[in-house]
Amino acid sequence: MANTSQVITCKAAICWGAGKPVTVEEIQVDPPKATEVRVKIICASICHTDISYIQGLPYAKFPLVLGHEGVGIVESVGEQVKNLKEGDVVIPTYIGECEECENCVSGKTNLCLTYPVRLTGLLSDNTSRMSIRGQRLHHVLSCSTWSEYMVCDANYTLKLDPTIDPVHASFISCGFSTGFGAAWKEAKVESGTSVAVFGLGAVGLGAISGAKMLGATQIIGIDKNEMKREKGVAFGMTYFINPDDSPKSVSELVKELSGGTGVDYSFECTGVAPLLTESLEATKLGTGKTIAIGAGTEPIIPFGIVSLLYGRTLKGSVFGGLKAISDLSIVANKCEEFPLQELFTHEVPLIDINKAFELLKEPNCVKVVIKMPH
Numbered sequence: 001m002a003n004t005s006q007v008i009t010c011k012a013a014i015c016w017g018a019g020k021p022v023t024v025e026e027i028q029v030d031p032p033k034a035t036e037v038r039v040k041i042i043c044a045s046i047c048h049t050d051i052s053y054i055q056g057l058p059y060a061k062f063p064l065v066l067g068h069e070g071v072g073i074v075e076s077v078g079e080q081v082k083n084l085k086e087g088d089v090v091i092p093t094y095i096g097e098c099e100e101c102e103n104c105v106s107g108k109t110n111l112c113l114t115y116p117v118r119l120t121g122l123l124s125d126n127t128s129r130m131s132i133r134g135q136r137l138h139h140v141l142s143c144s145t146w147s148e149y150m151v152c153d154a155n156y157t158l159k160l161d162p163t164i165d166p167v168h169a170s171f172i173s174c175g176f177s178t179g180f181g182a183a184w185k186e187a188k189v190e191s192g193t194s195v196a197v198f199g200l201g202a203v204g205l206g207a208i209s210g211a212k213m214l215g216a217t218q219i220i221g222i223d224k225n226e227m228k229r230e231k232g233v234a235f236g237m238t239y240f241i242n243p244d245d246s247p248k249s250v251s252e253l254v255k256e257l258s259g260g261t262g263v264d265y266s267f268e269c270t271g272v273a274p275l276l277t278e279s280l281e282a283t284k285l286g287t288g289k290t291i292a293i294g295a296g297t298e299p300i301i302p303f304g305i306v307s308l309l310y311g312r313t314l315k316g317s318v319f320g321g322l323k324a325i326s327d328l329s330i331v332a333n334k335c336e337e338f339p340l341q342e343l344f345t346h347e348v349p350l351i352d353i354n355k356a357f358e359l360l361k362e363p364n365c366v367k368v369v370i371k372m373p374h
């Protein structure tokens with residue numbers, strides 16, 4: 001089994017501190033340690049959490065190499081790695097799955113206790129394999145996909161069918177799957193039910209896809225951007241609400257569309273504080289369930305407690321409750337059934353990464369793909 005012992009010098013997108021500009025610089029990537037793999041990234045994309053990290057939220061440790069959506073090819077493996085080999089196509093994940101800990105066995109959560117989300121931005125030995133001019137670089141959780149090479153633990157790595165389109169593989173590595181999983185694993189949407197999705201970025205469109213697959217008959221999409229109407233329809237949305245078209249609240253508009261009672265399930269994908277109460281209020285009294293998957297910029301938000309006391313359920317979720325190996329591989333195997341091409345609106349080379357942040361402000365932008373120099 002290959003294990004190149006050389007340090008690789010390559011280009012990566014670095015953020016040196018909260019709010020500082022992102023720079024593309026040469027970094028050094030050490031060979032993988034015993035349980036790790038070094039991955040040559042072939043395609044990456046931007047997810048909103050990267051933008052939060054640039055702003056220093058929620059767990060950013062600097063300096064860091066950005067990017068947590070991407071797909072690559074295993075370049076070399078540590079000597080204890082059994083399940084992966086050189087040349088395998090993989091998604092580096094930010095959550096592991098041991099199949100043995102209390103949480104993995106419970107079937108109730110994807111938050112593995114053996115391979116947890118790495119809030120330190122470092123690998124399990126509290127270091128990383130990346131450095132710049134001798135200084136240690138951090139990950140976004142345990143990923144750094146906006147780099148030509150990255151090293152991750154093999155237990156945070158999903159092996160993929162190599163025939164999957166790399167752009168689509170990148171899209172399912174975080175945003176889309178988070179929404180899809182929220183409908184599938186967290187809400188457990190049933191056939192014939194009604195759903196409202198707040199925010200139609202990749203996460204929201206994933207929630208629509210999940211709700212459609214599970215047989216929801218009424219799928220209401222909500223977004224202030226009129227261009228998202230067409231995207232929502234492509235993924236299975238049945239009604240569109242643009243809140244700017246009416247003086248009424250969004251929850252009132254949702255109730256009008258759902259027989260006055262509200263929907264069975266709602267998904268808050270924006271992280272915009274007042275919309276959490278609105279998304280709860282848009283669900284049925286007594287039985288409504290809201291899944292919060294939008295990462296906002298405020299750590300504590302005001303919240304309408306009465307909306308909750310009326311018997312509704314509010315559930316938070318990381319990665320849509322998807323287990324990083326068993327569930328994500330199912331999404332990967334199905335991914336050509338979803339119109340993922342609809343998400344792909346822009347592409348920039350790694351060196352022009354700052355242009356990507358401008359593109360994200362364009363109304364027609366859903367996902368920006370980052371092309372690697374190699």
Ligand SMILES: [Zn+2]
Pocket residue numbers: 096097098099100101102103104105111112113114115
């Ligand atoms: Zn586990």
Ligand SMILES: [Zn+2]
Pocket residue numbers: 047048049050068069174175
């Ligand atoms: Zn993400």
